[in-house]
Amino acid sequence: MTTAGTTTGESLPPALTAENLVVEYPAGRGRKVHAVSGVGLEVAAGETLGILGESGCGKSTVGRSLIQLPPPDSGTVRLGEVTLTGLAPAELRRARARMQIIMQDPVSALNPRRKVKDLVWEGLSIWGSGDDPRDKDTRIDAALRDVGLDPATVRDRRPHELSGGQCQRVCVARALLLDPEVLICDEPVSSLDVSVQAQILNLLETATRRRGLSMVFIAHDVSVVKNISDRVMVMYLGKTCEVLPSDGMQDEAVHPYTRLLLASLPEAQRGPVAVADPAVSDGPAADLPSPLDPPSGCRFRTRCPLATGLCSEAEPPLRDIRPGHRVACHHV
Numbered sequence: 001m002t003t004a005g006t007t008t009g010e011s012l013p014p015a016l017t018a019e020n021l022v023v024e025y026p027a028g029r030g031r032k033v034h035a036v037s038g039v040g041l042e043v044a045a046g047e048t049l050g051i052l053g054e055s056g057c058g059k060s061t062v063g064r065s066l067i068q069l070p071p072p073d074s075g076t077v078r079l080g081e082v083t084l085t086g087l088a089p090a091e092l093r094r095a096r097a098r099m100q101i102i103m104q105d106p107v108s109a110l111n112p113r114r115k116v117k118d119l120v121w122e123g124l125s126i127w128g129s130g131d132d133p134r135d136k137d138t139r140i141d142a143a144l145r146d147v148g149l150d151p152a153t154v155r156d157r158r159p160h161e162l163s164g165g166q167c168q169r170v171c172v173a174r175a176l177l178l179d180p181e182v183l184i185c186d187e188p189v190s191s192l193d194v195s196v197q198a199q200i201l202n203l204l205e206t207a208t209r210r211r212g213l214s215m216v217f218i219a220h221d222v223s224v225v226k227n228i229s230d231r232v233m234v235m236y237l238g239k240t241c242e243v244l245p246s247d248g249m250q251d252e253a254v255h256p257y258t259r260l261l262l263a264s265l266p267e268a269q270r271g272p273v274a275v276a277d278p279a280v281s282d283g284p285a286a287d288l289p290s291p292l293d294p295p296s297g298c299r300f301r302t303r304c305p306l307a308t309g310l311c312s313e314a315e316p317p318l319r320d321i322r323p324g325h326r327v328a329c330h331h332v
């Protein structure tokens with residue numbers, strides 16, 4: 001376990017492990033965006049890890065690094081016992097079929113010219129047992145039924161003839177047909193109507209529970225992440241601030257940034273605790289830093305009401321404060 005990692009407390013090997021992921025994007029004139037700076041995680045078999053943080057903190061970059069699209073600049077990713085980073089392209093493509101990704105915009109994730117039945121079969125025909133077409137129609141229909149779609153109605157339609165929610169169900173059906181071990185969901189409901197969001201979340205929750213699938217669930221919506229995840233990893237400006245169980249998160253969270261996020265929840269969801277807490281408001285400077293030139297020491301310090309000189313001098317390590325709960329803050 002690296003200092004950047006999270007602890008599952010499981011004795012079985014984790015389904016997915018990442019250590020010290022670093023991703024930097026070129027930004028012209030010799031500058032670079034420090035999108036992800038030494039992030040690690042572990043996801044146990046059957047566990048859902050939520051990744052939470054505001055826009056631009058690097059959540060999607062972590063998700064894409066996990067599936068190696070593209071690989072991180074440095075760091076390692078292991079799927080079960082297989083180290084994905086450094087695999088030859090052909091081996092990587094084969095191994096990657098065991099990990100599927102569901103994206104934010106389901107309509108653009110689907111080829112508009114193909115029918116639903118072909119879209120669902122697509123992955124299997126490339127990576128799986130789709131070379132045996134005998135039971136193809138039965139399997140496509142079962143996959144569609146599994147995600148709550150009526151095969152007779154949708155199998156011959158194209159994506160533009162479906163709603164956003166139906167397209168997301170097709171994406172889920174296609175991913176599940178490959179029988180993956182890990183599902184990466186990157187903001188899977190944020191482009192959908194509120195009324196449809198709960199249906200897709202229920203679908204993902206049921207599918208992962210029934211199949212014992214591990215899931216990494218990325219979103220900026222605190223209540224969505226908290227509800228679907230077993231544990232939550234909070235990111236700020238390319239770093240991990242805190243990792244903790246989602247149960248009782250509103251009482252147990254100690255990092256000032258996590259508390260700030262929780263304070264944004266309606267009172268009915270967060271409970272009455274956070275408002276009088278000195279650590280829930282943006283600090284006096286409320287200075288929004290740039291990933292091009294992140295603050296020294298603790299990256300949250302320019303917004304943190306608890307910040308002291310130490311926070312600008314030294315980066316707080318991510319350390320265990322109790323089993324399953326890790327925090328990177330000098331003042332906790």
Ligand SMILES: Nc1ncnc2c1ncn2[C@@H]1O[C@H](COP(=O)(O)OP(=O)(O)OP(=O)(O)O)[C@@H](O)[C@H]1O
Nearest residue numbers: 025033035054055056057058059060061062220291
């Ligand atoms: N291809 C790219 N080239 C340059 N910069 C990028 C690229 N992709 C992401 N970034 C930058 O990297 C940082 C992290 O982006 P990322 O999309 O991972 O964050 P995020 O937390 O997922 O945000 P959002 O929720 O808005 O998608 C941001 O500053 C973003 O502008």
